[in-house]
Amino acid sequence: MDPLECTRCERSGVEGIATPPFPTDLGRRIQEEICADCWEEWKQRQMLLINHYGLKLQEAQARDFLYANLSSFLFAEGEASAEIDTSKEGKVDWQANP
Numbered sequence: 001m002d003p004l005e006c007t008r009c010e011r012s013g014v015e016g017i018a019t020p021p022f023p024t025d026l027g028r029r030i031q032e033e034i035c036a037d038c039w040e041e042w043k044q045r046q047m048l049l050i051n052h053y054g055l056k057l058q059e060a061q062a063r064d065f066l067y068a069n070l071s072s073f074l075f076a077e078g079e080a081s082a083e084i085d086t087s088k089e090g091k092v093d094w095q096a097n098p
Helices: 025-033 036-053 060-075
Strands: none
Touching (some): 036 060
């Protein structure tokens, strides 16, 4: 994999990810524009969002929520990322919709 300039962190000559994470245009864009470090940061954030909001990934609304946050996190596109309020840890209403 050739070094790239990461769209998110703006570092040059960094390592990208080996394969697109999704078989879509978005997956190819991530592979071409996002470094491996920023992709790992997103995976950690994604896990936090899934756990914090109790997302059920079989539901289209949950997947749309994650894709919107991915675009915001990696490409600064769309609305601001969802917040994770750690002051309410252990008090999240798992039935609430994000």
